Each structure stands twice: as C-alpha cells, then as structure tokens.
Amino acid sequence: MSEVWDGVYQSDNTFFGEEASSFATLCFNHMKSNDVKSVLEIGAGHGRDTMFLASNGLTVEALDYSSRGIEIINKKAIEKKLPVKSQLFDVKKPFPFQDTHFDATYSHMLLNMRFSRAELHSIFSEISRVLKPNGLNYFSVRNHNDQFYGAGVEVEEGIYDINGSEVRFFSEKEILDLINRESFTMVWMKEEYEEPVTLYLVASIKLEKNQ
Numbered sequence: 047m048s049e050v051w052d053g054v055y056q057s058d059n060t061f062f063g064e065e066a067s068s069f070a071t072l073c074f075n076h077m078k079s080n081d082v083k084s085v086l087e088i089g090a091g092h093g094r095d096t097m098f099l100a101s102n103g104l105t106v107e108a109l110d111y112s113s114r115g116i117e118i119i120n121k122k123a124i125e126k127k128l129p130v131k132s133q134l135f136d137v138k139k140p141f142p143f144q145d146t147h148f149d150a151t152y153s154h155m156l157l158n159m160r161f162s163r164a165e166l167h168s169i170f171s172e173i174s175r176v177l178k179p180n181g182l183n184y185f186s187v188r189n190h191n192d193q194f195y196g197a198g199v200e201v202e203e204g205i206y207d208i209n210g211s212e213v214r215f216f217s218e219k220e221i222l223d224l225i226n227r228e229s230f231t232m233v234w235m236k237e238e239y240e241e242p243v244t245l246y247l248v249a250s251i252k253l254e255k256n257q
C-alpha cells in the first residue's frame with residue numbers, strides 16, 4: 047500500500063497542505079510546557095507537521111513507508127536547514143532506535159490505517175520502548191463520529207474499505223484498551239473535525255510501573 051501514498055504525494059507534494067495541522071499545534075504547546083526536546087514522528091507523510099515541530103526548535107526523526115513522502119521531507123529539511131532526520135520505514139517492524147531515546151512520539155492519522163489489533167499493540171509496545179520514562183505519546187485516529195463510519199465494506203476485523211482507502215474507526219474504549227495495555231496513562235483526549243474526517247486527539251504518558 048505504500049505505492050498508494052507514493053502516488054498521492056507524487057501527484058501533489060502538499061496533499062495535506064503546507065501548514066501544520068491544528069493537532070500538531072496543540073501538541074507542540076503541550077510539549078513546550080513539558081520540556082520536550084526530541085520527537086519521533088511516525089507516518090509523517092510529506093512532513094507538514096515534521097517541519098512545524100522542527101522549525102519550533104525540536105529535534106525530529108520522521109518515519110514513513112512512502113519513499114516519495116520521505117524524499118519531500120528530506121528536500122524541505124535541507125532547504126530550511128532544519129534538525130530533521132527521516133527514514134523510509136514500515137512501522138510494523140521494530141523501530142530503528144535504542145530504548146528510551148525520545149522525549150515524545152507523535153502520529154497524526156497513521157494508526158487508523160490498515161493495522162490489525164496485534165500490529166497496533168506491537169506499534170504501541172515499540173513506542174513505549176523508545177520513549178524515556180514519563181515520555182509523551184501523542185496520536186490522532188478517526189472515530190465513530192466520522193461521517194464515513196459504517197460505510198464501506200469490512201475487509202478485515204474492524205477495518206473498512208471506504209472508496210479504496212482502508213480505515214479503522216476507534217471508539218473511546220478501544221483507545222483506552224490500547225494505551226492501558228502498554229502502560230500508558232491518558233493525559234487528555236479531545237475530538238476534532240479535520241475536513242473531511244472526525245478524529246480523537248490523544249496525549250498519553252508512559253508511567254513507570256511503580257508510579
């Protein structure tokens with residue numbers, strides 16, 4: 047499926063817009079008040095949020111499995127002289143970083159892609175591994191209030207084909223199950239409409255077992 051995203055970014059290298067998402071702005075403000083300096087972004091796309099976070103003083107590592115997306119990110123980072131490193135990488139595999147490396151992890155609209163529940167747990171376990179103690183994990187996912195929820199054909203348990211895009215829609219309970227199982231605690235959860243989708247925006251913290 048990385049070819050699908052390659053095609054999207056090939057035909058429009060600013061498909062998600064040039065401006066940062068409002069989720070990135072929200073997270074950045076929270077990161078600032080929590081002394082975050084280093085961020086791992088997964089599913090970074092063509093880097094609208096990567097550039098925003100890096101241009102505001104954070105060191106950002108970005109992963110995506112679209113080679114075109116990574117090419118665009120590299121080009122922009124060089125042009126703007128920003129502290130961004132990016133890698134072509136499928137997040138279903140163990141992340142290419144040591145334990146407790148990052149202050150925060152961030153993903154916008156990645157985890158509602160075609161991942162099985164087992165894959166989601168393994169991604170969360172990798173996120174937890176590469177985060178420092180008390181590290182923050184920010185993510186957004188499409189939810190049950192999304193106008194497309196209930197449309198399309200179920201192609202795998204909980205995943206629907208909506209006009210060629212494969213999407214998982216999350217309930218609040220599914221989010222809580224996912225984060226609690228990997229020892230994260232919810233910091234906040236909000237809902238937002240980012241045309242044309244409805245998302246849960248989540249901040250969670252990796253608490254040590256005895257905290």
Ligand SMILES: C[S@@+](CC[C@H](N)C(=O)[O-])C[C@H]1O[C@@H](n2cnc3c(N)ncnc32)[C@H](O)[C@@H]1O
Nearest residue numbers: 051062089090091110111112135136137154155
């Ligand atoms: C909906 S887009 C969001 C892009 C970006 N976060 C944004 O909001 O601008 C999802 C991104 O996840 C990437 N992606 C999907 N599955 C992936 C996987 N298994 N490994 C790495 N990246 C993946 C796609 O290539 C795409 O760039």
